[in-house]
Amino acid sequence: MQSRDRFLKFAVGNAFYHSRLFVDLMKNAEALAEGDLSQAATDDRLGIVISFARAPIASLSKTEGMTETEITNAEESVRTLSLRLLQGMKYSTLTKDQQLTYLRGMSLVFLRLGPPEESERNAFLEQLDGSFPGADDELNRELCQALVYLKSPTVIGKAVGLMTAESRPTVTEDLQDLLARNRGYGGAIAASAANAPDQQQVWYAFCLRNAKEGWTLDQRKAYFAWFERAHRWAGGASFHGFLKNIEEECFLNASEKDRLLIEASGARKPYAPPELPKPAGPGHDWTLDEVRMLAESGLKDRNFENGQKMFAATRCVICHRFGGSGGATGPDLTQLAGRFTVKDLTEAIMDPSKVVSDQYRASTVVTTAGLSVTGRIIAENATSVTVLTNPEDPTKIVELAKSEIDEIQPSTVSIMPADLLKPLNQEEVLDLLAYLLSRGDKGNGMFRR
Numbered sequence: 001m002q003s004r005d006r007f008l009k010f011a012v013g014n015a016f017y018h019s020r021l022f023v024d025l026m027k028n029a030e031a032l033a034e035g036d037l038s039q040a041a042t043d044d045r046l047g048i049v050i051s052f053a054r055a056p057i058a059s060l061s062k063t064e065g066m067t068e069t070e071i072t073n074a075e076e077s078v079r080t081l082s083l084r085l086l087q088g089m090k091y092s093t094l095t096k097d098q099q100l101t102y103l104r105g106m107s108l109v110f111l112r113l114g115p116p117e118e119s120e121r122n123a124f125l126e127q128l129d130g131s132f133p134g135a136d137d138e139l140n141r142e143l144c145q146a147l148v149y150l151k152s153p154t155v156i157g158k159a160v161g162l163m164t165a166e167s168r169p170t171v172t173e174d175l176q177d178l179l180a181r182n183r184g185y186g187g188a189i190a191a192s193a194a195n196a197p198d199q200q201q202v203w204y205a206f207c208l209r210n211a212k213e214g215w216t217l218d219q220r221k222a223y224f225a226w227f228e229r230a231h232r233w234a235g236g237a238s239f240h241g242f243l244k245n246i247e248e249e250c251f252l253n254a255s256e257k258d259r260l261l262i263e264a265s266g267a268r269k270p271y272a273p274p275e276l277p278k279p280a281g282p283g284h285d286w287t288l289d290e291v292r293m294l295a296e297s298g299l300k301d302r303n304f305e306n307g308q309k310m311f312a313a314t315r316c317v318i319c320h321r322f323g324g325s326g327g328a329t330g331p332d333l334t335q336l337a338g339r340f341t342v343k344d345l346t347e348a349i350m351d352p353s354k355v356v357s358d359q360y361r362a363s364t365v366v367t368t369a370g371l372s373v374t375g376r377i378i379a380e381n382a383t384s385v386t387v388l389t390n391p392e393d394p395t396k397i398v399e400l401a402k403s404e405i406d407e408i409q410p411s412t413v414s415i416m417p418a419d420l421l422k423p424l425n426q427e428e429v430l431d432l433l434a435y436l437l438s439r440g441d442k443g444n445g446m447f448r449r
């Protein structure tokens with residue numbers, strides 16, 4: 001083992017990947033995982049982590065005829081060794097360059113050799129959580145990204161705090177002096193510089209979009225409010241589109257429950273449907289059996305655009321998100337095709353009260369004063385419940401103190417109306433069903449070419 005360790009230290013660079021040594025190490029992977037490198041210098045250990053995390057281990061099946069099991073073993077051993085090396089260091093005592101390498105090494109190991117398990121996540125959080133935010137912008141950017149990845153319980157609060165702090169001018173003091181002396185152009189340049197984006201804050205917004213859970217409502221509000229400020233900054237042509245995408249992605253990464261809360265609380269403007277189109281009709285009082293019969297042979301040569309139009313004409317779009325837009329008071333229907341057969345789908349539309357999930361169930365809340373409020377309970381804490389009273393308008397909410405509540409009766413009837421297909425003719429019903437089952441893909445075989 002002694003000599004192997006000496007070689008390990010030099011295991012850096014592409015030449016290494018083509019060497020006999022690399023192949024030998026990978027073929028004796030178990031020994032590698034046990035290698036004692038405690039005497040190696042920090043930079044060498046970091047170098048080993050990076051070089052192993054990048055190693056083209058899988059390609060050894062072709063070049064060296066290693067079996068799948070051998071490859072998996074090698075990858076696992078490399079992963080174990082790398083994580084052990086990183087955990088053997090104390091992040092806070094490293095130099096800036098070493099810290100950057102440490103973070104890069106950790107990400108590489110998790111991305112290329114398998115995501116962290118709970119205990120590994122916690123071990124790295126213990127190392128890293130306390131170091132964010134530090135004094136260095138560059139390190140802060142890398143740390144923020146790493147901590148979001150590790151699902152740090154504190155990173156959202158800290159990064160939102162940095163986003164809502166006063167933005168830092170990107171103009172250095174020297175430049176400001178120069179501008180002050182140069183009245184002619186100075187004014188215009190100073191004005192645009194003062195309005196320049198705070199790139200550090202943009203970065204935090206960008207990282208936080210990936211944080212799916214762990215937000216408080218106040219943090220959500222502060223996060224989404226930040227975009228209004230950021231949109232006033234002068235950026236390149238694509239800057240505002242970029243901000244819009246970040247904002248949208250963050251919203252979509254939230255659970256459906258959180259999305260509704262975000263809209264109901266005013267943290268983000270709720271979806272506003274355009275003026276709804278009218279179906280051509282004539283309508284018919286469709287029964288479940290009739291619609292199922294139609295769908296049995298009718299889901300071909302459909303019209304995608306007309307299906308999309310019917311999704312709006314029958315009001316689905318007000319409550320449901322599908323393929324990138326729509327309301328948040330009902331479930332997102334985009335991935336419905338994977339979960340629903342035609343039979344389930346027709347039943348969900350025509351007989352919505354048959355199955356109602358608890359998350360969406362309406363309730364009637366009766367207060368001790370005799371007031372009764374019907375709607376969906378979208379939030380509850382120790383002292384109050386929040387009821388959404390109009391499923392077509394997420395801003396219509398009533399907050400009731402628990403001390404004033406006499407009883408809460410769950411409703412057996414769905415919030416979703418049952419007769420929505422009534423105004424549609426046969427072709428329109430079929431176009432709508434095909435649209436719903438297409439995941440929003442025009443190229444689906446159900447549609448006319």
Ligand code: HEC
Pocket residue numbers: 311314315316317318319320329330331333336345348349352353355356357360361391392414415416417420421436
């Ligand atoms: C007033 C709001 C509202 C409208 C309008 C509405 N829905 Fe719904 N929908 C809901 C709610 C709330 C639920 C979840 C509760 C339930 O299952 O009843 C739901 C459930 C569903 C489900 C079951 C989804 C699942 O994941 O379980 C489907 C499918 C569906 N709706 C399709 C439609 C279609 C198609 C339209 C238009 C023809 C439509 N809805 C119109 C509110 C609405």
